[in-house]
Amino acid sequence: MKQAVIALTPETKKLLLANLQSYYGTEREEELSEFQAGLLLEFILSDIGVYIYNQAIADAQKLMQQKTDELFTLEKRIKT
16 A cells, blocks of 8 residues: 555544545445555555645645745835
């Protein structure tokens, strides 16, 4: 099994496991054990999570660039 790239707090992991179990029960009408939910969560974090993480970094970089560009609009002209 691959090691998850995204680390979760125990509280967050517990919440996500419960959410996966609830989703499977509601949407798929299947019971998902905590062990099965843990395997699915590890897969999501290690195989899919990296794409989401990288997109979040790209979005943050774009936002930071926009904010930096806005700073230049505040620059005062110097009379010569």
